[in-house]
Amino acid sequence: xxxxxxxxxxxxxxxxxxxxxxxxxxxxxxxxxxxxxxxxxxxxxxxxxxxxxxxxxxxxxxxxxxxxxxxxxxxxxxxxxxxxxxxxxxxxxxxxxxxxxxxxxxxxxxxxxxxxxxxxxxxxxxxxxxxxxxxxxxxxxxxxxxxxxxxxxxxxxxxxxxxxxxxxxxxxxxxxxxxxxxxxxxxxxxxxxxxxxxxxxxxxxxxxxxxxxxxxxxxxxxxxxxxxxxxxxxxxxxxxxxxxxxxxxxxxxxxxxxxxxxxx
Amino acid sequence: xxxxxxxxxxxxxxxxxxxxxxxxxxxxxxxxxxxxxxxxxxxxxxxxxxxxxxxxxxxxxxxxxxxxxxxxxxxxxxxxxxxxxxxxxxxxxxxxxxxxxxxxxxxxxxxxxxxxxxxxxxxxxxxxxxxxxxxxxxxxxxxxxxxxxxxxxxxxxxx
Numbered sequence: 001x002x003x004x005x006x007x008x009x010x011x012x013x014x015x016x017x018x019x020x021x022x023x024x025x026x027x028x029x030x031x032x033x034x035x036x037x038x039x040x041x042x043x044x045x046x047x048x049x050x051x052x053x054x055x056x057x058x059x060x061x062x063x064x065x066x067x068x069x070x071x072x073x074x075x076x077x078x079x080x081x082x083x084x085x086x087x088x089x090x091x092x093x094x095x096x097x098x099x100x101x102x103x104x105x106x107x108x109x110x111x112x113x114x115x116x117x118x119x120x121x122x123x124x125x126x127x128x129x130x131x132x133x134x135x136x137x138x139x140x141x142x143x144x145x146x147x148x149x150x151x152x153x154x155x156x157x158x159x160x161x162x163x164x165x166x167x168x169x170x171x172x173x174x175x176x177x178x179x180x181x182x183x184x185x186x187x188x189x190x191x192x193x194x195x196x197x198x199x200x201x202x203x204x205x206x207x208x209x210x211x212x213x214x215x216x217x218x219x220x221x222x223x224x225x226x227x228x229x230x231x232x233x234x235x236x237x238x239x240x241x242x243x244x245x246x247x248x249x250x251x252x253x254x255x256x257x258x259x260x261x262x263x264x
Numbered sequence: 265x266x267x268x269x270x271x272x273x274x275x276x277x278x279x280x281x282x283x284x285x286x287x288x289x290x291x292x293x294x295x296x297x298x299x300x301x302x303x304x305x306x307x308x309x310x311x312x313x314x315x316x317x318x319x320x321x322x323x324x325x326x327x328x329x330x331x332x333x334x335x336x337x338x339x340x341x342x343x344x345x346x347x348x349x350x351x352x353x354x355x356x357x358x359x360x361x362x363x364x365x366x367x368x369x370x371x372x373x374x375x376x377x378x379x380x381x382x383x384x385x386x387x388x389x390x391x392x393x394x395x396x397x398x399x400x401x402x403x404x405x406x407x408x409x410x411x412x413x414x415x416x417x418x419x420x421x422x423x
Contacts, residue, residue, distance in 0.1 A: 001410060001413070001414045004410060005410050005411055005414065008403050008404075008406055008407040008410065009407055011403055012403040012404050012407060015396065015400045016400055019393065019397065019400065023390075023393055024303070028307055031307070031308075035308070143392055144388060144389065144390065144392065144393075145388070145389040146386070146387070146389075147385075147386070147387040147388070148384060148385070148386050148387075149384070149385045149387075150382055150384045150385065151382075151383070152382065
């Protein structure tokens with residue numbers, strides 16, 4: 001009996017010491033990386049291709065902690081002020097061994113098609129506040145799951161901010177069959193990307209018949225403005241003074257269309 | 265004269281126990297409160313935004329109080345059945361304490377970065393730790409029970 005009591009006492013003491021040391025070191029391990037600045041987040045790099053805007057954020061982790069870091073997951077969710085999900089991106093790193101390091105890039109992608117399909121086209125035309133939820137999950141020593149999350153309020157710059165097509169009230173006769181209509185097309189590019197592509201203006205009369213067409217290349221650098229005075233020739237017989245203008249933009253950013261009314 | 269002799273023998277019995285209990289209580293206080301506080305302070309420099317939240321300081325105080333209290337009373341009542349009863353009691357109290365302090369093994373904390381509105385949420389699944397801590401205290405519980413049985417059987421043998 002006494003020996004078993006002694007054995008239990010020793011087992012209990014050894015387990016106490018081992019558990020306390022492991023608990024303290026494993027919880028301090030990720031904190032050590034932060035305090036020693038072994039986690040570096042690079043500056044975001046914007047780019048776009050095939051109708052998808054991508055912000056790439058490079059990050060570097062040097063695991064100077066006491067244990068391996070496994071199942072590292074960086075997840076970002078972007079939502080608008082109405083909590084509509086704009087995009088979700090995840091970057092995973094299987095394992096960062098103790099003493100090892102990792103260089104990865106987390107890409108936040110927003111597809112124009114997604115914006116249109118989720119009825120978020122206002123984001124293309126108006127600046128807005130968006131919320132970026134960042135969540136980092138990892139496993140310390142392959143045993144303890146840890147998750148750190150935060151929300152960041154960000155401002156979204158619309159690529160076609162304040163887009164407008166203004167048509168002169170009084171068309172001028174051009175020849176016996178056509179009027180010439182003066183229109184002013186403009187927008188400000190508040191996005192971090194350059195907007196380059198083709199802008200097509202289609203003028204419809206009130207019977208929704210196409211009466212005029214104008215196509216041109218547009219270019220608005222990030223933070224810049226596009227403003228153009230255009231002359232569109234419309235058929236005299238079909239011009240009614242009121243109708244709609246369909247503006248259709250196509251470029252590496254994707255395809256976007258919006259409508260404006262004129263006259264009336 | 266006889267009373268004086270009785271008092272002397274009682275004091276002779278009590279004084280070593282009280283001294284031992286006080287010493288053990290002090291050592292336990294050093295190990296369970298002072299040492300962890302110093303370790304946390306050493307690990308987290310004052311310039312860092314991280315610090316031990318006040319609720320955890322309170323929990324550490326409670327843990328230290330439990331350990332010191334049971335160390336003192338077990339020492340004060342050493343040589344009696346109460347010593348073993350307190351051992352069993354300490355194991356049960358610590359199990360309840362750990363389940364409460366570790367929030368059932370799910371650690372959640374929120375803190376604000378100084379000078380910013382940003383709030384950071386931390387979530388850790390410490391159920392594995394909790395299981396080990398419960399196991400350790402169950403070992404302590406079993407040890408206390410065995411000691412109590414051993415004590416009682418020893419007394420019965422003497423009779």
